[in-house]
Amino acid sequence: MSADVELYALVCMLTVFAVLGTAGNLIVLYVFSRPASRRAPAGAPAAVCPSASATVYIMSLAAADLVTCILGMPSTAYMESVVFRTRLDLFCKFYQVLPHAFRPHRMHATYCYRM
Numbered sequence: 001m002s003a004d005v006e007l008y009a010l011v012c013m014l015t016v017f018a019v020l021g022t023a024g025n026l027i028v029l030y031v032f033s034r035p036a037s038r039r040a041p042a043g044a045p046a047a048v049c050p051s052a053s054a055t056v057y058i059m060s061l062a063a064a065d066l067v068t069c070i071l072g073m074p075s076t077a078y079m080e081s082v083v084f085r086t087r088l089d090l091f092c093k094f095y096q097v098l099p100h101a102f103r104p105h106r107m108h109a110t111y112c113y114r115m
Contacts, residue, residue: 007080014077021069028062 032055075095079086086092 010080011077014073014080018069018073018077021065021073025062025066025069029059029066032059032062 075091079095
């Protein structure tokens with residue numbers, strides 16, 4: 001496969017994941033921010049609703065993933081499309097902070113080059 005096709009496929013996949021991830025995480029945050037009595041189906045036992053600590057945990061995961069979908073994936077798509085060469089030092093520094101702030105599982109380092 002040529003490099004252009006690989007780049008196009010990567011940017012398309014990141015875009016799809018970012019859009020679907022943003023929509024899904026917004027739904028999770030909406031549902032879990034409602035009172036537990038309104039989340040449970042009518043007549044359901046209390047065991048159906050998660051505890052307060054589970055709700056906070058789920059909302060925290062959704063919020064962190066939402067930040068990654070809104071900031072991390074689009075910035076990765078941009079940096080890949082410009083082959084990590086950007087004229088904006090601020091964006092380069094911001095992009096270097098993202099993996100450490102929101103994506104600690106990222107194992108490889110990326111570098112920006114000034115044009």
